Amino acid sequence: MVLHALQGADSATLTEITRVTGLSRPTVEGVVEGLIEAGLVVEAPVEEGAARRQGRPARRFRFRAEAGHLLGLEIGPHRVAAVLSDLDGKVLGAGQKEVDETASSDERLERLRTCVAELLRRAGIARGSLRAVGVGSPGIVEADGTVRLGTALPGWTGLPLGERLRRSFKCPVLVENDANAAAVAEHWKGVARDSDDVVFVLAGLSPGAGSLIGGRLHRGYGGAAGEIGALHLLGREVTPETLLSTTDEPLHPLDEQAVTEVFRHAREGDVGAKAAVERYTQRLVHDVAALVLALDPELVVIGGWAAGLDDVLEPLRRELTRFCLRPPRVELSMLGEAAVATGALRLALDHVEGELFAVEGTVTGR
Amino acid sequence: MVLHALQGADSATLTEITRVTGLSRPTVEGVVEGLIEAGLVVEAPVEEGAARRQGRPARRFRFRAEAGHLLGLEIGPHRVAAVLSDLDGKVLGAGQKEVDETASSDERLERLRTCVAELLRRAGIARGSLRAVGVGSPGIVEADGTVRLGTALPGWTGLPLGERLRRSFKCPVLVENDANAAAVAEHWKGVARDSDDVVFVLAGLSPGAGSLIGGRLHRGYGGAAGEIGALHLLGREVTPETLLSTTDEPLHPLDEQAVTEVFRHAREGDVGAKAAVERYTQRLVHDVAALVLALDPELVVIGGWAAGLDDVLEPLRRELTRFCLRPPRVELSMLGEAAVATGALRLALDHVEGELFAVEGTVTGR
Missing domain, CATH: 3.30.420.40 (ATPase, nucleotide binding domain)
Structure with a gap:
């Protein structure tokens, strides 16, 4: 509790720690001493102004984040x-x-x-x-x-x-x-800071997803929760590599450069590329829909390389609204590659x- | 704590409650008195044998489940x-x-x-x-x-x-x-008693699902978690009523009697009915797969009227094993209609x- 109190402030006096924690003064003194010995807390230098104003000021302590x-x-x-x-x-x-x-x-x-x-x-x-x-x-x-x-x-x-x-x-x-x-990252510092029920979709040739439920990571019983990419295997459906290909040959499963090319050509108006992107987006919508219907999150965050492809966001929102009983918000990842x-x-x-x-x-x- | 201790036993003496709860004797006495006044606890009659063996036996108390x-x-x-x-x-x-x-x-x-x-x-x-x-x-x-x-x-x-x-x-x-x-029921008294990560599928013309994560009901942000029946709307796919029909007309969405007929005919070897059941089972497998990939449960329980149709269990197990990264156990509901x-x-x-x-x-x- 003392550490929490110190971590939440730049520095604090023993009196302040006592007030915030509800612990007794001798207890706080003892704990702070122990934390100083452990190298986690240090006495903070007294500000010039404070020293002048109040005579001998109370000692201040701070958490040693650099420890x-x-x-x-x-x-x-x-x-x-x-x-x-x-x-x-x-x-x-x-x-x-x-x-x-x-x-x-x-x-x-x-x-x-x-x-x-x-x-x-x-x-x-x-x-x-x-x-x-x-x-x-x-x-x-x-x-x-x-x-x-x-x-x-x-x-x-x-x-x-x-x-x-x-x-x-x-x-x-x-x-x-x-x-x-x-x-976890989007919930900590990104677009999901205000949501505790979040599905993050790592879009790519084989999309994966991570879910927070009540602010906690939902890993699943065997750590496989969100591995939605396998869904298309069932319906004897074609692979994403084939969906996104503009030729008779599927793309290499990890060739994201080729994917970028297809999306660029589509934006430039290439008919074959547009059809490929349309096929890919339909698949992504279906995968995301499955996650949304199963979990009912407040927010869906789209990351991976699709985060660079604004084109998928609008169809995702439109389709999820159309057939989800309670459509979630859909946002692009704020942290992107990080x-x-x-x-x-x-x-x-x-x-x-x-x-x-x-x-x-x-x-x-x- | 005292109530918990009493609820967990047929009856208990003050000494036993003190031992189980770790509370002091005077505290336990006070609490038991309060519970008696509230009508939740009553002194249990002394067994004949106990009275004879030990002279004056300790008073026993029991939880009044009938309160x-x-x-x-x-x-x-x-x-x-x-x-x-x-x-x-x-x-x-x-x-x-x-x-x-x-x-x-x-x-x-x-x-x-x-x-x-x-x-x-x-x-x-x-x-x-x-x-x-x-x-x-x-x-x-x-x-x-x-x-x-x-x-x-x-x-x-x-x-x-x-x-x-x-x-x-x-x-x-x-x-x-x-x-x-x-x-919740299957976890309490049914086939999911030993599993805390469970998806229950209420199979029917429009399947729904309920999920327990870590033993707790997962309702979703807006209470819509598990409403997987809407997934087929997306792909402009036909409705379950159409899938299960053996004529040109879809079944009535709530006509479960007609469904029973189709399954019966299929078991009797009717080709059209067998095809309809096959179509329906494929759809069910896909819906269950979406839930399993999203949530990664330990156990999937199949209930609703499909629980009366053992025919769906084997294809479900086979297909989930084929394309789920970590296939769950699949069992029929034990509680059925209850x-x-x-x-x-x-x-x-x-x-x-x-x-x-x-x-x-x-x-x-x-």
Whole structure:
């Protein structure tokens, strides 16, 4: 409670902490002393003005957000990315590197390590200062960070991703599905800040989704919630790669450059490309509709590369209004490319706050 | 805590309550006295044997489950049903009446009142003894019990169902979507007792679904979660009534007798009927798949009239296994026709327990 109170203010006196927490003065004094010893709290310098006005002012204390650091990582088909923050979640730096969609898991992880090393060096933060690392990646992820199923990246299915990354970091590593991480990010800093019931759709050739219910991530019983991309398999329907192709050959499943081309041609009036985009949008609407009917969210956030394609938003809103019993708001992702790493950072932050604010084995119900 | 302890045992001594609750003896004595005054606890008669063995035995107390009663009601297209219990949820009686699918809301509610009056009379329970009434009914239901949208029953959309029923009962009336109520019932007494992550599919001409996530009902932001029946509207696909028809004319949307006929003919080998059932099953598989991919439940329970049609279970399991990343178990409803009323009863019981066990405005986290 004392930490919470300090984290919520720039600095506070013992009297202020006593008032906010409802704890007794001796208790607050004892806890603050313990936190100072643990390096999490420090006495704040007295402001010049305050000193002059009031004679000897009360001592002020502040949370040492710089006492530890956190990383949020994204491992995607075409890039790896990292974002670094202090214990308050204040972002201190970010970096990213392109990676080939055909890269092996070893190459991809090596690329990520390089990206992280450069980021830490630039920010002047020692690796030992990291308290937790969050990771967002495609696929169904087990609680221990193993990828149970991940067809989007070569060598991803079965990869003990958490274990592999824990060798690079001496702190807890939390692995999460990328769409789940992005949903968390939009709720933290993006377009979903005011909504607790949110579906984030990571649109792409195989769309995935992450859901918040009552402000909490809904992972599903086996971590597979929101993997709506498989729905079309059922109806013996064609793949998204075929839907978006303007030739007889389907696009490569991960060739997002080709997708961008199709959308550009459609905007330029190419008839074949327009038809392809129309087919793709219909599929996306159907997938999103299935999520909306199942979950009834307040808000649907469209991210992934569709976030760059305003063309899908209007048909989505129109169709959802037409056939959903209670249509949700539909908005584009505010965080765009930063969503996955930002959400991973938030998950790392949640973990550390859970540890910091845990008292004798119980975690506060934040 | 004392009530919980007493409810969990046939009867208990003050010493036993003290041990189970961890409360002090004087506290337990005071609370038990208060509960006796409130009519919720009574001193239990001493067993003959115990008296002889131990000289003067310790006084025993028991929860008075008969201190109040609860009703669970179902209002469906073809029937109304009621189930009556004591405060322990022990069922004391049940009744049902057929009602025409074309009946007005007034007729339907009148039928329900007759059903309830007969049940109370048969069981010898005074209306004034009712502490709460739960109701399960098709449609999207607002928190106050108004049906926001309910196309299955004539005059249902906009009906202030909760308010109307509160005129008949002097206790709280809780209105819930029928599939949601059925999900709660299967979790309480049915096939989902051991699962906290459950999707209950109320199969019919327009399937609905209710979901439990972490053991709690997931209603959605606007109470519309699980209304998956609208999914086919999107693809300009034909209605279930058309799918199941063996002629050029669609079935009447509520004519379940006609549906039964089609399934019977299919089992007898009629080619047209077999094709119709195949079309219907494919649609059901698709709808269930959408729910499963969105929510990733541990267990899917199939109820409604499809529960009487074992034919759909095998294709459902096969197809879900084929294209769900983590296929759930699929089981038939155990409660069958009793599911909706039983779930409504459980919701009434939850409400009363919340009130009984509420201490100074806080409700225990059961």
